[in-house]
Amino acid sequence: MDSTIYNIHHKPSYTTDEGYQTNIRILFQMNEGEDYDESAANMALDYVYLKTKNHPVFQEIYTLASTQMMSEDPEIGLAVVFSYDYLIPFHAILVAHFSGKDTEPLVQTLKDLLSKK
Secondary structure, eight states, rough: OTTSSTTTTOOOSSSSSSHHHHHHHHHTTTTTOOOOOOOHHHHHHHHHHHHHHHHHHHHHHHHHGGGTOOOHHHHHHHHTTTTTEEEHHHHHHHHHHHOOOOOHHHHHHHHHHHHHH
């Protein structure tokens, strides 16, 4: 995974909206000082989706997540898993996947969270 587009090495942690926003800026490689760089966000989301959309585990995650928005569109699901409630477990899945590690326990945790809403 190209860490110049999506920072796979960062470990997000937050308890506030401001902390979440800071972590999104870091993960999406936004320029410092900018509140929100839409171009960087789109590039990061497109890149993650491109690298994961054909993998059955991610297809299942995106489909389940999209139901939070009354949709079945996997790209909507991608946006959902980058939201406040799901970013940390989803990022952990990405890290495990791109490190060649087992994602199943992490996936189950995220699926349980998605099912509660």
